[in-house]
Amino acid sequence: MINKINKKTIAIIIIIGLIALLFTFFKSHTTKLSKDDAIEMDGYKISYNENPGEYQGQLRIPMRVENLKNIDNPINPDKTFKLIADGKEAEMESFSNDSKYVNGTSFSPRMTVSLDIVYKIKGNPKSYKLQIHDRKLLKDKVYEYDITSDISKVN
Secondary structure: OHHHHHHHHHHHHHHHHHHHHHHHHOOOEEEEEOOOOEEEEOOEEEEEOOOOEEEOOEEEEEEEEEEOOOOOEEEOHHHHEEEEEOOEEOEEEEEOOEHHHOOOEEEOOOOEEEEEEEEEOOOOOOOEEEEEEEOOOOOOEEEEEEOHHHOEEEO
16 A cells, blocks of 8 residues: 555656646747847848937837848737836827827838837836847747936936
């Protein structure tokens, strides 16, 4: 009887260990980027342009997005670009100066665009991180720019 209990206990411990290992293996990985770094994902080359500005509760972040494919390439800005202000996600108000593109748009073949992403800011945050999420089937890769020192505030 003790032998059966020991086998069950060992089996349960092994199963719990495998589940914990799977969660560790498939978690998101964050890569810190410098302001000069560009990333390539889903057929896009994305880079952060300096000098974001905050004015009347909005933060405008200039970006450069290049479609590397020879076909129209869809992108979902609301899921791809996230602004974290003091640990909380800010709401995206517009992408490329239009709110209709927030939930999805596409770029023409080999098109390069300089655009602004506008976020709604609440309060007076002390830190700002721009995250770009590369969504994969089992795990996401997150690229992160710390843009706190770049922001110019206008009252």
